[in-house]
Structures are given as C-alpha cells and as structure tokens.
Amino acid sequence: MWDLCTNxxxxxxLRGASYGDVRAMHLRQRDLTTKxxxxxxxxxxxxxxxxxxxxxxxxxxxxxxxRLTREGVTACAAQAVSIARASALAKRSNVVLxxxxxxxxxxxxxxxxxxxEIPLETQLALLLATDAEMRKVKDVTLTETNMQFRKIDSxxxxxxxSRIHQRKLISGCGIGATSFQRxxxxxxxxxxxxxxxxxxxxxxxxxxxxxxxxxxxxxxEAAALHSAAQxxxxxxxxxxxxxxxxLQIHESVGHPIELDRVxxxxxxxxxxxxxxxxxxxxxxxASSIVNVVAxxxxxxxxxxxxxxxxxxGVPAQCTDIIKDGKFRGYLSxxxxxxxxxxxxxxxxxxxxxxxxxxxxxxxxxxxxxxxWDYDDLIADTQDGILMxxxxxxxxxxxxxxxxxxxxxxxxxxxxKKVRMLKNxxxxxxxxxxxxxxxxxCKFDHWTLWGTPNCGKGQPMQTMGTGHGAAPAxxxxxxxxxxxxxx
Amino acid sequence: MSIAPSARKKSTRRAERVELLPPRxxxxxxETVLRLAKSTGAAETEVHVDEMADALTRFANNGIHQNVxxxxxxxxxxxxxxxxxxRATTNRLDEDSLRATIEAxxxxxxxxxxxxxxxxxxxxxxxxxxNRFVKATAALTPGDRACAVRxxxxxxxxxxxxxxxxxxxxxxxxxxxxxxxxFAAYSETHSQFSIxxxxxxxxxxxxxxxxxxxEIHFQKLAQRASEKAHLAVKTKELEPGRYTVxxxxxxxxxxxxxxxxxxxxxxxQDKRSxxxxxxxxxxxxxxxxxxxxxxxxxxxxAPFDGEGIPRQKVLLVDRGVPRNLVYSRASAKAARRKPTGxxxxxxxxxxxxxxxxxxxxxxxxxxKMVAAxxxxxxxxRLWYIREVDPYEKVMTGMTxxxxxxxxxxxxxxxxxxxxxxQSLIEMLGNVELMSPxxxxxxxxxxxxxxxxxxxxxxxxxxxxxF
Numbered sequence: 017m018w019d020l021c022t023n024x025x026x027x028x029x030l031r032g033a034s035y036g037d038v039r040a041m042h043l044r045q046r047d048l049t050t051k052x053x054x055x056x057x058x059x060x061x062x063x064x065x066x067x068x069x070x071x072x073x074x075x076x077x078x079x080x081x082x083r084l085t086r087e088g089v090t091a092c093a094a095q096a097v098s099i100a101r102a103s104a105l106a107k108r109s110n111v112v113l114x115x116x117x118x119x120x121x122x123x124x125x126x127x128x129x130x131x132x133e134i135p136l137e138t139q140l141a142l143l144l145a146t147d148a149e150m151r152k153v154k155d156v157t158l159t160e161t162n163m164q165f166r167k168i169d170s171x172x173x174x175x176x177x178s179r180i181h182q183r184k185l186i187s188g189c190g191i192g193a194t195s196f197q198r199x200x201x202x203x204x205x206x207x208x209x210x211x212x213x214x215x216x217x218x219x220x221x222x223x224x225x226x227x228x229x230x231x232x233x234x235x236x237e238a239a240a241l242h243s244a245a246q247x248x249x250x251x252x253x254x255x256x257x258x259x260x261x262x263l264q265i266h267e268s269v270g271h272p273i274e275l276d277r278v279x280x281x282x283x284x285x286x287x288x289x290x291x292x293x294x295x296x297x298x299x300x301x302a303s304s305i306v307n308v309v310a311x312x313x314x315x316x317x318x319x320x321x322x323x324x325x326x327x328x329g330v331p332a333q334c335t336d337i338i339k340d341g342k343f344r345g346y347l348s349x350x351x352x353x354x355x356x357x358x359x360x361x362x363x364x365x366x367x368x369x370x371x372x373x374x375x376x377x378x379x380x381x382x383x384x385x386x387x388w389d390y391d392d393l394i395a396d397t398q399d400g401i402l403m404x405x406x407x408x409x410x411x412x413x414x415x416x417x418x419x420x421x422x423x424x425x426x427x428x429x430x431x432k433k434v435r436m437l438k439n440x441x442x443x444x445x446x447x448x449x450x451x452x453x454x455x456x457c458k459f460d461h462w463t464l465w466g467t468p469n470c471g472k473g474q475p476m477q478t479m480g481t482g483h484g485a486a487p488a489x490x491x492x493x494x495x496x497x498x499x500x501x502x
Numbered sequence: 503m504s505i506a507p508s509a510r511k512k513s514t515r516r517a518e519r520v521e522l523l524p525p526r527x528x529x530x531x532x533e534t535v536l537r538l539a540k541s542t543g544a545a546e547t548e549v550h551v552d553e554m555a556d557a558l559t560r561f562a563n564n565g566i567h568q569n570v571x572x573x574x575x576x577x578x579x580x581x582x583x584x585x586x587x588x589r590a591t592t593n594r595l596d597e598d599s600l601r602a603t604i605e606a607x608x609x610x611x612x613x614x615x616x617x618x619x620x621x622x623x624x625x626x627x628x629x630x631x632x633n634r635f636v637k638a639t640a641a642l643t644p645g646d647r648a649c650a651v652r653x654x655x656x657x658x659x660x661x662x663x664x665x666x667x668x669x670x671x672x673x674x675x676x677x678x679x680x681x682x683x684x685f686a687a688y689s690e691t692h693s694q695f696s697i698x699x700x701x702x703x704x705x706x707x708x709x710x711x712x713x714x715x716x717e718i719h720f721q722k723l724a725q726r727a728s729e730k731a732h733l734a735v736k737t738k739e740l741e742p743g744r745y746t747v748x749x750x751x752x753x754x755x756x757x758x759x760x761x762x763x764x765x766x767x768x769x770x771q772d773k774r775s776x777x778x779x780x781x782x783x784x785x786x787x788x789x790x791x792x793x794x795x796x797x798x799x800x801x802x803x804a805p806f807d808g809e810g811i812p813r814q815k816v817l818l819v820d821r822g823v824p825r826n827l828v829y830s831r832a833s834a835k836a837a838r839r840k841p842t843g844x845x846x847x848x849x850x851x852x853x854x855x856x857x858x859x860x861x862x863x864x865x866x867x868x869x870k871m872v873a874a875x876x877x878x879x880x881x882x883r884l885w886y887i888r889e890v891d892p893y894e895k896v897m898t899g900m901t902x903x904x905x906x907x908x909x910x911x912x913x914x915x916x917x918x919x920x921x922x923x924q925s926l927i928e929m930l931g932n933v934e935l936m937s938p939x940x941x942x943x944x945x946x947x948x949x950x951x952x953x954x955x956x957x958x959x960x961x962x963x964x965x966x967x968f
Contacts, residue, residue, distance in 0.1 A: 049851050051772070055614045056851030060606055061591035065574065077644075078570040082593045099557075099569045102644035106652040108565025136613035144615070157773040160851070196773035201892045281562045283666035283705065284698040285945065287885075287902075290967075371572040408888040410921070412900045417921060417966035419898050421890055441890070443921070443964060474668050475558055475570070497963050498890045498898060498923050 020089045021173035024068050027093035029175065033070035033100065035113065036093075037174035039327060040066045040084075041370035046132065048139055049162040050147045055140060056160075065370035068096040074110030075103035080371040114353040114361050116330055118177035123324035125184045126314070127218030131165040134219050139163055146227040150193045153235035155242075158194035162211060163187075163222065164468075170327070178329040186320065186480065187221040188214035188468055193235040195242065202241035202438065204234035204423050208259040209406050214466030214480060216318040237424060240436060247425050247440040249496030253400030254442055255393065255489045260422050261383065262465035262483035263406050268446040269301075269308055270381040270481065272415035273337055273345070274364075275352040286472050287413030290446070291343065293356060299343040302450035305386055308338040310347055312363060312379035317464040319482020321379030323366075328374055330363035337381065341451070349376050368477035375473045380464060382484030386456025390487055393455050395431040401495060402426040402433065402487075403440045408498070411446075419443035421498045441498035449490060457486035519643065520555045520573065522675050525687060528553065531595060532679045535579055538597065539604045539681065545583035546623045547604070548680040548809070550847065552576045556672030559647040564655040564665050566648060580848060581607040582623065585616035587849050621831050625682045629812050632688070632797060632805050635673065636714040639691035642671040650695075654724040658699060661728050667697035671715055678810045688804035694943060695720045698903065699727040703968060704737070704916065706730035707883055707903035709752065711943035713802055730882065730904045734916040739965055740907070742920060746878035746934075747960040748871045748908065751942040753881045754955050758861070759947020760889060760897055761926055765794070765818050765826075766844075767833035768853025776895045776927065777824050784822050786930035789864070792819040794828060794844070794856035800941035800951045801858045808847030816842050818856065822931075830854040863953035864936030871935050871956045873911045878956075880906040880913060884922075887946050895926040899946075900966065920962035932958045 021038045028036035042064040049056035065082035066089055077100025081092040131139070143161040150159040166186040173179050190212015192205040207213045207225055215221050256264060272289040276282055291299070302308075312321055312332035323332055328350055336344040347364040348356075366377040394402075403422040411418040425440030426433045464484045471478055532549045539547035553575045560568035577600060578591040588610030592603045647669045658665035675689035693715035698707045708723040708730075749757070761776075769775035777785075796805050796813040805813050809831060816826050829837065830845025833853045844854040872880060879901075887899035901919045908914070935956040943949045 051851040054617060054619075056849065058587075058610050058614060058849055059589040059591070060610060061578075062603075063574075063576075063591075063593050065593065075566060076569060078568070080570075080572045080574075082574045095571060099571060099644045102648040103559070103566040103569040105645065105648040106561065106566045106655055108563055108567075136610060140614055194772075194774060196778060196893075199779070199893060201774060279563070280664065280666060280700070281567055283562055283664075283700060284560075284668060284696055284707070371574060373568055373570050375568075408890050408898060410886040410888045410898045410900065412919060412921075412966045412968075413885050413902050414966075414968060416968070417900070417964060419921060419923075419964070421898075439891070445967065474560055474568075474670075475556065475572075494964075498896070500923065500963055 017171040018179065020066060020084060021171055023086055024066065024089050024093040025173060025175055027090050028068065028070045028097055031094055031097040033072045033097050035071040035175050036068065037172065037329065038066060038068050039367065039370055040171040042169040043369060044167045046165045048143060049160065050143045051160050052158060053144065053147050053151060063369060066092065067370045068093050069373060070096045070100050071111055072097050072100035073104035075100050075107040076111060077103055078373045111351055112354050113350040114358060116350060116361065119325065119329060120179045121324065122181040125216045127185045129219035131187055131219040132167060142227065146191055146231045149228055149231035150235040153232060153239055155195050155197055155239040156193045156235045157196045161191045163189045172327065172329055174329050180325050180329060182324055184216060185218055186214065187217050187219060188212060189222045189225055191227055191231060193238040195238040197242045200242055202238050204238040205405055206230045206234045208465065209423060211468055214320055214468040216320060216322045241424065241438045244436040244438040247401065247437040247496050249500050251492050252495050253397055253489065253491055254493040254495060255397065255400055255402040255487060257402065257404035258461065258463050258485045258487055259465055260403055260406050260420065261485040261488055263409055263467065264420065265381055265383055265483045265485060266467055266481060267409060267411045268415060268418055269337060270378040273347050274376045275346040275348045276376045278346065279352055279355060285474050290414045290416050295343055297344060300341055300451065301338045301343040301447055302341045303453045304341040305456060306338055306341050306450055306453050307384040308381065309384060310335045310337050310362065310379050310381045316380050317484065319380035319464045320466040320468060320480030321482040326363045326365045327367045328361065328365035330361045333363045335362045347376050347378065366479055368479055372477045377472065377479045378481040380482030380484060382464065383456065385459040385462045385486050388455045388457045390457050390461045393457055393487065393489060394428060394433065397428045397489065398430060400428040401437060401440060402428055403442065416445050418446065419498055439499050442493050442495050443497045444494055449493065452491045452493060453488055454491055455489040457488065462486040519641065522553055522555060522673055528675060528677045531577060532677050534597065535577060535600050535604065536679065536681055538601050539581065542604055542608065544581040544604060544608060546581065546681050548580040548623055550578040550676065550678050552676045554672060554674040556670065557644065558668055558670035559644065559651055560668050561651045561655065562666035564658050566651055569644060577603065579603050579607050581611055582620065583611065585618055585620045586611040586614050587620055589849065619832065621835065623680045623682050624684055624809055624811060624831065626684055627686065627810060627812050629686055629805050630797065634690040634713045634802055636691045639671055639693050639713065639715040640673045642715055650720050654697060654720060657724050657728065663728055663731060664700040665697060668694065670694045676804055678806065680810065684810045686806045686810050690802055693718055695723060697724050697727050699724065699731040701731045701735050704731050704734035705903050706734055709943050711941065711949050734904045737916045737918050739918045742962045742964055744959045744961055746875060746958050748868060748875065748878060748880045749955045749957060750868060750882055751940055751952055751954050752883045752944040754952045755942040755950055756884050756887055756944040756946035757897060757926060758952060759950065760887065762859060763855050765828055766853050766855045767827040767829045767837055770827060771833060771836060774892065776893050781824050785824055785927060786819060786822040787933050788822045789933055789936065790819055790822050790930050791862035793817050793860050794858050795860045796858045798858065798860050798951060803858055807843045807845045809845050811841050811843040811845060813843035816856065828854050828856045857948065860951040861939045861953055863939030865938060866935040867937055868954045872908050872913060874935065875908045876910060878908045880908055883944065890923060896923055897926060898923045918968060919966050921964040922961060923963045924961045929957055929960065934958055
C-alpha cells in the first residue's frame with residue numbers, strides 16, 4: 017500500500033499540487049441479524065480503495081478509486097489535481113492549513129477477542145437464543161437481534177512526510193422487543209436503541225452485555241407499556257439514563273461545536289450553529305457542574321471516536337468543550353483552525369471510507385462524571401420522571417430547540433420509582449437545558465456510549481461517535497410535548 | 503438557465519471525462535462469478551455487479567470548499583443451498599478475490615440453521631425497457647460544475663447574500679443475474695443542484711433533481727432562494743398551535759416519505775406498520791390517491807428488484823383507502839399473493855418497500871393556495887423529521903429556510919421557525935388543496951412525485967429562537 021500512496025503523492029506533486037494526502041483503506045464488515053426466531057441478514061463485505069486529497073491553485077480537490085494498480089492510482093491522483101484546479105475557478109480565498117508535524121507510526125486498537133475468529137455458529141446461536149427468550153413473553157409481536165463487526169485498516173501518507181498505519185476493530189450488538197396491541201406499538205431495546213451498544217472493542221463487548229439476562233426484562237417491559245400511564249405534560253424534574261443523555265450530548269453539544277458548521281460550510285445541509293465565534297470563552301453553556309470534553313485518546317476509553325491519529329494525520333487529543341459550565345472549545349481541522357487563529361487543529365478530521373473526503377466529526381464528546389451515587393440521586397428526587405432509551409430525536413438546524421422521546425419512563429415520587437410511564441418525551445432550548453443540570457452521577461455509573469449512525473456531509477457519510485455519560489438530573493424541563501393534542 | 507456541457511477547451515474536457523465500463527464487461531464479471539461458483543459447488547448463486555461514478559461540487563461562503571469524485575465497482579454474491587443463504591460483497595475483481603468472496607458466502611450460509619421458507623432463486627424474467635441515461639449528464643465535468651457555481655455565487659454577492667450548496671452529477675449501472683438464467687441490467691444518470699442563500703440572520707433554499715442535467719435550472723433556483731431569504735430577514739414570533747399550512751413540494755415530500763415502509767407487506771406481517779388493521783378502510787381524505795410506479799416519466803431507478811423480479815405498478819391508496827401493499831417473493835408467498843417486484847436483496851429482515859411513490863395531486867398552484875388563504879403559514883421545507891408514534895404516524899421536526907405568514911391571500915412577512923408534532927394520517931385527512939404532482943427532491947427522503955398541499959389544523963408545538 018505504501019508504494020501506491022507514494023506513487024499518488026509523487027503524481028500530485030508533479031501535477032502542481034502544493035499539498036497532498038492519501039488514504040488507502042481496507043474495510044471488512046460482518047452483519048448478523050435475527051427476527052422472530054429466524055436469521056435475517058447474514059452478510060459480510062469488504063471494500064478497498066484509495067482517496068487522494070490535494071491543494072492546487074489554493075483550492076481543494078479529491079478523487080478516489082478502487083483500481084489499485086499503479087496506472088489506476090496515477091490517473092486518480094491526476095484527477096484530484098484537475099478537480100482542485102476546477103475548484104479554484106470559484107474559490108473564495110486560498111486555503112491555508114494550520115501547521116502540523118510529520119508522523120511515522122503504526123497503531124492498533126486493543127481487543128481481547130477477535131469477533132472474526134469466533135465461529136459464526138456461536139454468534140448466531142447466542143442471537144437466536146436471545147430472540148427465543150424474548151418470544152416467550154406473551155404479547156410480544158416482533159423480536160429482533162443484531163451483531164455487527166468491522167475491521168478497518170488505513171494507510172495515511174501526506175506530502176509533509178507522514179506515514180501512519182492504523183487498524184481499528186469495532187463491535188456492536190443489540191436486541192429489541194416490539195409489542196402491537198390495541199392500536200399501539202411499543203418497543204424496548206437493550207442496551208440501547210438503533211442497534212445497541214457499539215465500541216472500539218472485540219467480541220468481549222458482546223460477552224459483557226449479558227443478553228440472555230436482559231432479554232426477558234425488555235420483552236416484559238414492551239408488553240407492559242401498553243397498560244402504563246401516559247407520560248404527563250408539564251414542566252418538571254427530569255432524570256436521563258446514560259444512553260439517552262449520550263444522544264442529548266451528541267445533538268446539543270457535539271454538533272454545534274463543529275467548526276465547519278460554525279463557519280457556514282454546512283449551511284446547505286447539516287445546518288449552522290448558535291455557537292458563533294464571539295461565544296467562545298464567554299457563553300455560560302451549562303451549570304457549573306457540567307464538564308464536557310472531546311477526547312479521541314485511548315485513555316478516555318474504547319469509544320467509536322477513539323483513534324491515534326485523525327484522517328488528516330493529526331494526533332488524537334483531548335479538548336475542553338465545556339469547563340465548569342463555560343464554553344471553551346470547538347472541534348476543528350487544520351483548515352478551520354487556521355481560519356479562526358488557533359495554533360493547531362484539534363484533530364477531528366474523519367472519513368467513513370476511502371471514497372469519502374475527511375470532514376470534521378465528533379470524536380468522543382463526553383460529559384465527565386459527577387459526584388452522585390445513582391440510588392442517592394433517585395432518593396433525592398421528590399417529584400420527577402426518569403427517561404430511558406431513545407425513541408426519537410430532533411433539533412433545529414442551529415441546534416437551539418430540541419425534542420426527544422424515549423422508549424420508557426418511570427415516575428419518581430418521594431425518592432422512589434413508583435410506576436412505569438409510556439410515551440415519554442421532553443423538549444427545550446439547548447443552553448437553558450444544560451444550565452438546569454443540578455446532579456450528575458459518578459464514574460461507577462458512567463458508560464462510553466457508541467452512536468454508530470451519525471450522518472453528515474455531502475455525499476453523506478455515516479460515522480461512529482462516542483459519548484460518555486452517567487445519569488443526570490435536570491430541573492424545570494418541559495415534559496410530554498410530543499404527545500400533546502393541543 | 504440550465505447547465506449543459508460547456509464549450510471549454512476540448513482537451514480539458516477530454517482529460518476530465520469519465521466513462522463507465524462497457525455493459526459487456528459488467529456482464530463478463532457476472533458470468534465469471536457464476537462460472538467460479540459452479541466450480542466451487544454452490545447449488546444456487548446470485549450476483550449483483552454495480553458500478554457508480556459520482557462527482558459532487560460543494561460550495562459555501564460564496565466559494566467552492568469541497569469537490570469530490572468517486573468510482574467503484576462492487577460485486578455482491580449470494581449463494582444458497584439446503585434452505586440456507588448468505589451474501590458476501592467485494593470490490594476486488596480478480597478471480598482469486600471473487601473466488602474467496604464466493605467461499606465466504608458459502609461459509610456464512612453453512613453456519614446457520616435451515617430455513618424451510620427459503621425460496622429457490624427465480625428463473626429468467628421479462629423486463630419493460632426504461633432509458634434514464636442522459637449523455638449530457640454523463641459528460642459533465644468539474645469545470646462545468648465550477649462555472650455554474652461561480653455564477654450563483656456572483657448572484658449572491660451582487661445581492662449582499664452568501665450562497666452554499668451542492669452541484670452533483672454522476673452515472674451508475676447495475677446488473678443482476680443468477681444460476682437459473684435470470685439476467686437484468688440497468689443504467690442511469692443523475693444530477694442535483696441545491697442552494698441555500700443566506701442574508702443574515704435569514705436563509706432560504708431551493709433544490710432540483712433530474713436524470714438530465716439540462717432540466718436543472720440552477721440560476722432560477724438560486725434566484726428563488728435569494729428572494730425568499732431576503733423576505734425572511736425580519737421575522738416575528740407567533741404562538742404555537744394549529745395552523746392552516748401551505749406545504750411546498752419539498753415539505754410534503756420529506757413528510758410523506760416516512761410512510762413508504764408502512765406499505766411493505768413484511769412490515770404489516772411484523773405488525774410494525776401503521777396499516778395494521780387499517781387496510782381496506784378509509785384512512786386518509788378522499789382526495790388522496792397514491793401509486794408506486796417505476797415507469798412514471800418523472801421517476802428513476804431500476805425496473806427490477808433485489809432478486810431481479812420485474813417491478814409492477816401498484817395502487818397503494820385509492821381515494822383515501824389503503825388498498826394494496828408491495829411484496830417480495832417471500833412476503834408474497836406468506837400472504838398468498840404475487841410478488842410485485844419490490845424486494846430488497848436477500849438475505850434481509852425488512853422484505854420490501856415501494857421506492858417510486860407518485861401522488862395523484864390536484865390543479866391548484868402554490869400561488870393560488872396563498873391567494874385562497876385568509877390566515878396560514880407557507881412552509882418552504884422541513885428538517886430533522888423523526889417518528890414519535892409509529893402507529894398514529896406522529897412525526898416531529900422543524901420548519902427551516904423560510905416560514906412565511908399568509909394573511910388575506912398574500913404573504914405578509916416571515917415568522918420564527920416552529921417545531922411540529924403532527925400525525926401523517928391526520929394530515930392526509932386534512933388536505934384542502936393540492937398542486938399538480940412534480941418530481942421533488944428534499945433532504946430527508948428519497949425523490950418522489952408529490953404535490954404541494956394546503957392542509958388545515960397542522961400542529962406546531964413549540965417555537966425556536968430564529
């Protein structure tokens with residue numbers, strides 16, 4: 017691969033590019049699903065190719081190919097330069113990159129069990145047994161399970177001399193039970209909705225989930241939700257389970273801090289951000305107990321946003337986003353870092369595959385743990401609603417106003433969970449919501465959740481992001497709006 | 503003005519030009535796989551060979567900031583034997599890699615329990631020919647796209663506005679065949695132009711999509727977005743509540759797009775469709791009729807499904823009553839119906855879906871809808887739409903890029919964006935007027951043929967800050 021990368025860089029230089037970087041990638045994936053006791057999807061795929069990004073005449077060009085011959089790569093590199101020259105016909109100003117050193121390195125994400133070495137029969141047997149366990153519960157009308165494994169090799173080379181090989185192993189697993197009764201569909205998922213938990217781990221992730229133990233619990237809950245009381249419509253105290261808080265962080269902190277949005281580069285599609293440059297170091301984003309970081313380092317945990325180098329050859333970093341409630345930092349790349357006068361990129365350029373241009377993406381954007389024990393938090397809440405496991409999510413294109421609904425809620429009265437609530441939802445304005453946070457649970461209850469399906473960019477790219485969160489409490493939140501009949 | 507390959511230097515154009523593989527080469531890959539599979543002992547084999555070459559020029563802040571090209575050929579192989587099937591996919595085309603992919607598919611298939619309901623692969627089929635490959639689109643170069651972008655950015659600068667958007671073009675071809683003699687092939691071109699014009703603090707948007715790039719009038723789209731952005735600069739805040747709305751085509755598309763999977767027979771069999779217990783009963787207004795029709799002149803896509811079964815035109819809703827679903831071979835057998843050619847590639851757990859929806863529409867233009875409205879809101883587009891209640895089909899989302907107050911038959915100003923929580927079933931029972939249906943492109947759903955709609959009692963639940 018290095019020969020092809022070098023060949024590509026040589027070609028871009030010969031054609032007049034002032035900068036070039038090349039990503040050769042080999043992606044391998046295995047997908048297994050079951051539905052109602054039958055195997056659903058059973059597939060594996062591989063994709064291998066090379067993406068070449070260049071600056072010529074002060075503008076960007078990118079071309080990719082799966083023709084991995086010397087001729088194929090040379091033609092692709094020439095095409096990237098040609099595209100950059102076309103970009104220059106309508107450029108606004110010359111692109112300048114923040115400085116970065118050259119690195120020569122090789123890195124592999126740690127894992128204990130390679131899922132591609134575990135017999136398929138073993139994996140399917142676990143899914144089918146879990147599926148069967150859920151189907152034992154009366155009134156469950158649909159059962160689903162899934163596992164997904166990915167192995168990604170990338171070879172990055174740039175004209176400043178970097179040569180970085182990374183290998184990442186990603187695992188994901190989840191189960192769900194749906195019940196249709198009396199004109200109502202209710203669903204419960206474990207350990208999270210939309211595919212479960214995903215992490216930069218091996219098969220040990222699946223082992224840790226104890227699917228057989230949780231299958232009957234969620235199946236019972238899916239059936240019981242039909243008889244539960246409707247979540248009331250009111251302003252009140254809200255406790256979010258870690259999996260829902262992870263998505264709250266993703267939508268109302270992770271996206272608005274993307275500097276490409278802030279600078280208008282996503283205005284046509286993903287939107288812009290309320291976090292304009294004048295807000296940095298000034299805005300009181302949240303209450304003083306709230307601390308959020310964007311941390312791609314392995315020290316933070318095996319998240320979907322963990323790596324050694326981003327796809328622009330910048331080492332993984334930890335950036336303060338919210339410190340003691342104050343807004344402190346953006347997610348940047350080399351180009352946007354220069355545009356706002358930062359000394360260096362925060363290292364968040366990521367690409368879905370060899371045929372996609374790296375763009376600014378979340379790494380692991382996490383709420384740091386607080387001080388509360390979970391039982392104490394519940395005991396300290398006189399009147400509130402606990403919401404668990406996302407069902408729907410939506411936020412405006414500047415990331416102010418959001419609404420979430422969850423699969424299940426629990427009414428808390430006098431410090432105790434007293435009854436199940438169905439169709440829970442809450443809504444609010446981002447900064448008002450985060451400023452109402454008055455309790456965050458401690459590290460014992462903190463999980464680095466994986467969001468595998470974050471869409472951004474044109475052409476669309478799907479990226480995995482990490483969000484560490486422990487249950488937390490918010491006061492005076494608008495609850496129940498989604499089902500309001502007003 | 504539409505875009506067509508320009509008169510730029512012929513040598514430059516030649517250097518930038520991209521061509522797909524000759525169809526015989528695509529078929530050659532497919533036949534190689536079938537030959538190799540036979541020699542490895544696969545009982546049945548199905549092969550998909552897909553090639554795409556796509557380019558996209560992206561602009562923001564009145565200049566191009568991203569400009570990309572990709573090409574890939576993918577070979578996807580499904581083997582089946584003894585009630586077991588699985589799929590393996592690669593983009594490596596040498597014989598060793600293809601053989602390894604066949605073996606991977608066989609290995610996956612053998613690892614699972616037998617499925618007594620698995621059907622043998624279908625035999626040879628007959629297809630109706632459709633031609634959606636337009637040479638003018640295929641010939642478009644990065645230079646052509648850059649010139650068009652420069653024109654709209656110049657327009658924005660002249661108006662004191664900021665333009666952002668995309669101009670994409672590309673071509674694709676697909677061939678599917680199996681060891682029982684089935685073979686089908688299809689190619690098409692595609693192009694899109696989307697523009698957001700920003701005039702602080704407002705923005706507005708317009709988008710076009712066509713197989714033929716000459717039908718995309720990018721300057722008209724830019725002009726429309728520019729005028730609406732200017733109109734939206736000063737906003738007032740209205741109270742949330744129920745309003746009469748005039749949903750422009752894109753707003754309708756992105757909402758009703760969430761209905762498509764409910765018409766899958768598998769979704770009904772799984773009891774996750776909003777049509778459970780509702781087929782054959784009045785559900786929407788009598789003015790709502792809906793077909794899935796791949797052959798409609800404004801539609802795109804291959805005239806066959808993931809197993810190579812020819813797509814049929816299906817009447818889904820007749821004057822407010824859901825009449826038919828779409829079927830893959832498996833769901834058709836379970837329901838004792840005929841497959842309609844809407845199945846996804848096997849194996850999968852979702853079955854099928856209608857992907858070429860065509861609404862019946864009406865004869866009232868958006869302008870006439872405005873003129874016929876005492877008080878209401880004109881909605882340019884919707885954003886971040888998600889399902890809140892799957893059975894009542896309550897959707898939430900935001901208005902975006904231009905929400906305008908209509909009073910006494912005319913637009914009187916812009917208002918701050920609302921969040922909605924609205925049942926699609928209720929909405930399609932409250933449609934008062936419709937425009938003719940047009941090929942429409944949005945950001946939340948795939949392209950369909952839909953009308954603009956005037957709808958009463960649309961539920962806005964909250965307001966945002968802009």
